[in-house]
Amino acid sequence: MNLEQERRGDILILRPRGRLDSSSSPELERVVTEQLDAGIQRLVFDLSALDYISSAGLRVVLVAGKKLRTTKGKLVLVGLRDMVREVFDMSGFLSLFAVTATLDEGLTKV
Numbered sequence: 001m002n003l004e005q006e007r008r009g010d011i012l013i014l015r016p017r018g019r020l021d022s023s024s025s026p027e028l029e030r031v032v033t034e035q036l037d038a039g040i041q042r043l044v045f046d047l048s049a050l051d052y053i054s055s056a057g058l059r060v061v062l063v064a065g066k067k068l069r070t071t072k073g074k075l076v077l078v079g080l081r082d083m084v085r086e087v088f089d090m091s092g093f094l095s096l097f098a099v100t101a102t103l104d105e106g107l108t109k110v
Helices: 025-037 055-070 082-090 103-109
Strands: 002-008 011-020 042-046 050-053 074-078 098-100
Touching (some): 011 055, 042 103, 055 074
Parallel strands (some): 011 042
16 A cells, blocks of 8 residues: 545545555554644545555544544545445445545535
């Protein structure tokens, strides 16, 4: 997995690319934890370049969502490809988070 980060004002956009699994999720979790501990309250996961996500990757998203809820922050998922969307759907995560098709839509929801 490659991870790109972008800031737009007070919004952090994280773009994991490739596979998010047990070997790559610790890096994403480290970045998410550092950013949330530093005060980020608005987070967008742009998953448009993500080919695969495992339960370890889902856990990172869930941890981020829980932390943001406790601080009244917001998290949005954008650009889910069919296979990734299916994993989020089967796990029930689509009902937990705001999901949009495009980054521009996501930025308006966060």
